[in-house]
Amino acid sequence: SQELEQSPQSLIVQEGKNLTINCTSSKTLYGLYWYKQKYGEGLIFLMMLQKGGEEKSHEKITAKLDEKKQQSSLHITASQPSHAGIYLCGADTPGGSQGNLIFGKGTKLSVKP
Amino acid sequence: DTEVTQTPKHLVMGMTNKKSLKCEQHMGHRAMYWYKQKAKKPPELMFVYSYEKLSINESVPSRFSPECPNSSLLNLHLHALQPEDSALYLCASSQDLTINQPQHFGDGTRLSIL
Numbered sequence: 399s400q401e402l403e404q405s406p407q408s409l410i411v412q413e414g415k416n417l418t419i420n421c422t423s424s425k426t427l428y429g430l431y432w433y434k435q436k437y438g439e440g441l442i443f444l445m446m447l448q449k450g451g452e453e454k455s456h457e458k459i460t461a462k463l464d465e466k467k468q469q470s471s472l473h474i475t476a477s478q479p480s481h482a483g484i485y486l487c488g489a490d491t492p493g494g495s496q497g498n499l500i501f502g503k504g505t506k507l508s509v510k511p
Numbered sequence: 512d513t514e515v516t517q518t519p520k521h522l523v524m525g526m527t528n529k530k531s532l533k534c535e536q537h538m539g540h541r542a543m544y545w546y547k548q549k550a551k552k553p554p555e556l557m558f559v560y561s562y563e564k565l566s567i568n569e570s571v572p573s574r575f576s577p578e579c580p581n582s583s584l585l586n587l588h589l590h591a592l593q594p595e596d597s598a599l600y601l602c603a604s605s606q607d608l609t610i611n612q613p614q615h616f617g618d619g620t621r622l623s624i625l
Contacts, residue, residue: 429611440515440601440616441554448611486553490610498567499614501553 400425402487404502411477412510419472419505421487427467429490431499436483444472444485474507482509514538515617517602523623526592532620534585534602540615542566542608543585545577546601548619554601560585561608592624 401424411417421430429448433441445454447463447470454461458475474481484506488499515536524530534543542561546554559567560579574596576588585602599621603614
């Protein structure tokens, strides 16, 4: 079965610093999603990546999917306290039940003012 | 603001109670989902509905009973729950069940079983 491994598990950065979160899959990725979650709240959809080498940006967040489609990275530039939360990567599972997203265990980001 | 609305936000119930969680979306999505999330864990899929029909049941105990009255609404009926069922219950929707369709989540219902 496919697994997603996220690193690091947690991250504390000073406001204004850049940071990167990684998501590595045990199998080829056909659809990779990044979500952000505040404690006790729902998941906020950030970006979806489909094609090898694809890169998308939204405000100060950039996500990339490598050419081999087995790893994705999420990069935040000039972090702000509003970026704090748990970042989850999720992936479609082709060949398995459609609609069954698998998730990584999440990366907890804290931003110190 | 989320486009998937869940009610109630918080629910405390005894093990003998019957209650329901509600989820509504008006994005025209035809796939809807229930997830359970325990603290410090990722969401775990419970049920998937596609075009108002149950598509996936991830071996969820019968004390959880889903219902999809129409394409905009999804309910989760609860009966005789156990303390270990205390969790955040998340509803999500997507255009349909094809891949590369992002799921959009509600803010969840925080459920506590006494």
